Amino acid sequence: MPSAPSIVRLPGAGAPRMAPRALPRLSFPAGLLLPLIAAAAWEFAAARDWLPSNLLPAPSAIANTLAVLARSGELGEHLVATTLRVAAGFAFGVAAATLLGALCGAVPLARRLLDPSIQGLKSVPSLAWVPLFILWFGIFETSKIILIAVGAFFPVYLALAAGIPGVDRKLVEVARVYRYSTAALVRRVLLPAVLPTYLIGLRSGLALGWMFVVAAELMGASQGLGYLLVDGQQTGKPAIVIASIVLFAVLGKATDLPLARAAARALRWQDGFKQHAS
Amino acid sequence: MLTLDRAAKRFPNGYLALDDISLGIGEGEIVGIVGASGCGKSTLLRLLAGLERPSAGAAAYGGAPLAGPRDEIGVVFQEPRLMPWLSVEANVAFGLRHLPAAERNARAGETLERVGLSHFAKSLPRELSGGMAQRAAIARALAARPKVLLLDEPFSALDAFTRLALQEHLLELWSYDRPTFVLVTHDIDEALALADRIVLMRGHPGRVHREFAVDLPRPRSRTSPRFLAWKEEVLRELHVTAAAGRTAIAAPLLRAAL
Numbered sequence A: 001m002p003s004a005p006s007i008v009r010l011p012g013a014g015a016p017r018m019a020p021r022a023l024p025r026l027s028f029p030a031g032l033l034l035p036l037i038a039a040a041a042w043e044f045a046a047a048r049d050w051l052p053s054n055l056l057p058a059p060s061a062i063a064n065t066l067a068v069l070a071r072s073g074e075l076g077e078h079l080v081a082t083t084l085r086v087a088a089g090f091a092f093g094v095a096a097a098t099l100l101g102a103l104c105g106a107v108p109l110a111r112r113l114l115d116p117s118i119q120g121l122k123s124v125p126s127l128a129w130v131p132l133f134i135l136w137f138g139i140f141e142t143s144k145i146i147l148i149a150v151g152a153f154f155p156v157y158l159a160l161a162a163g164i165p166g167v168d169r170k171l172v173e174v175a176r177v178y179r180y181s182t183a184a185l186v187r188r189v190l191l192p193a194v195l196p197t198y199l200i201g202l203r204s205g206l207a208l209g210w211m212f213v214v215a216a217e218l219m220g221a222s223q224g225l226g227y228l229l230v231d232g233q234q235t236g237k238p239a240i241v242i243a244s245i246v247l248f249a250v251l252g253k254a255t256d257l258p259l260a261r262a263a264a265r266a267l268r269w270q271d272g273f274k275q276h277a278s
Numbered sequence B: 001m002l003t004l005d006r007a008a009k010r011f012p013n014g015y016l017a018l019d020d021i022s023l024g025i026g027e028g029e030i031v032g033i034v035g036a037s038g039c040g041k042s043t044l045l046r047l048l049a050g051l052e053r054p055s056a057g058a059a060a061y062g063g064a065p066l067a068g069p070r071d072e073i074g075v076v077f078q079e080p081r082l083m084p085w086l087s088v089e090a091n092v093a094f095g096l097r098h099l100p101a102a103e104r105n106a107r108a109g110e111t112l113e114r115v116g117l118s119h120f121a122k123s124l125p126r127e128l129s130g131g132m133a134q135r136a137a138i139a140r141a142l143a144a145r146p147k148v149l150l151l152d153e154p155f156s157a158l159d160a161f162t163r164l165a166l167q168e169h170l171l172e173l174w175s176y177d178r179p180t181f182v183l184v185t186h187d188i189d190e191a192l193a194l195a196d197r198i199v200l201m202r203g204h205p206g207r208v209h210r211e212f213a214v215d216l217p218r219p220r221s222r223t224s225p226r227f228l229a230w231k232e233e234v235l236r237e238l239h240v241t242a243a244a245g246r247t248a249i250a251a252p253l254l255r256a257a258l
Helices: A028-047 A059-071 A074-106 A108-122 A126-137 A141-163 A169-177 A182-218 A225-234 A238-266 B041-049 B088-096 B101-114 B130-143 B160-177 B188-194 B225-257
Strands: B002-010 B016-025 B030-034 B056-061 B073-076 B148-152 B180-185 B197-202 B207-213
Touching (some): A028 A059, A074 A108, A074 A141, A074 A225, A108 A141, A141 A182, A169 A182, A182 A225, B016 B041, B016 B056, B073 B130, B088 B130, B101 B130, B160 B188, B180 B188, B188 B225, B197 B225
Parallel strands (some): B030 B180, B148 B180
Antiparallel strands (some): B002 B016
């Protein structure tokens, strides 16, 4: 029919905007610079006796304490105990939050019925649960894991319950035009669209999980980094307290890193402003 | 094959967007629906797509009432509406989920070839220009091989060059197997260049004001005297419509002032 030239070569078709190539790598060396300089300055000040060593021991003394704990095998046990608690609590919390969040996000009736109560529970300071959980579940693992699960629950729930209704109506309509079933709509449109918020929810949930494990272990434990904190305080050894704090920082960062990496990979399609894992 | 019979659309807030619309779309026809913005053209298209139900009257496809979207009716929206997380290829295959994977891929590849986007099959939507994204959206609709393709101001967000190119391209696609096109537009040139028939709408509430059968031979030159004469005719009708709209709004104001 029309003698139009092939559209591919028409100037108006415009040049494609190319994606930035590889994502910027997480630059560990630059990130390590600040802690290293701070530690060096600290060590220097401690060596000059500018700092009271009974309150703020030098980094070398803390490293020494860690080495002693590690050699005795005690450190490994504490790390494993704490990490397992966080893992179990996070897993339960995320599972419950994903189910309830998806339900309240996708089904208006469920949202009207459940969401107000869940939001109400969210405003209870989480530590207020501690006495109740101890009464109900005893002072052993169950109450600790449930407390951590409660901590991880809310950010993940919120990401889905608020994220799913926020999915672009226009994309949902495309699925309607192609007569997608509700299940297909959820799987092919709603879940991918809500993935960015969900991953952020997971990362905040994990951070809260690490926060709550301390509370859980402070309320009575014979193992774990939280126990180590209390032990250091009661025996008057600041080196142990600071060592535990450093370990928490390292563990938190180390577990967040794979999540951040997975997020960066899964969200390659986002057209964001200066995207990289943070 | 696609008809509206005295259809009206009143929205839950009480606004009457369309009133008493009777319209028949024949097989293989290109129908242009033209009117000022806000005159209900898009609502009309949504009724034809089965995305909205008429609040009075009826919409029917092939004689049967239209109860919702159908496989035979494809839609291209004003925005490309590509899934940003899917490759261009997967977006084109989005409406083919009922087919086995091999056939789905073959069909998507073939349609991408037809719209000239084969090189971008693996790209993400954010890597496409506006015109390319809209072509991908057209490919997604065509891949499902609809009998009727409804286009809601598909080129209005594009620059003039891209718009011209895509209009020609649309005609080229039409010439393959002559599906039925219903094109909503506010661009008179676009309607005259493409349509066999132009339906002029008037708004508040949206009604069909006039229909023209465009008897210009194809391919159409946009600068031929006959084309320009047609344009003048449609413009004159539009001005009448606009003037009538103005009086309708002005009259109560005048009354209030007196």
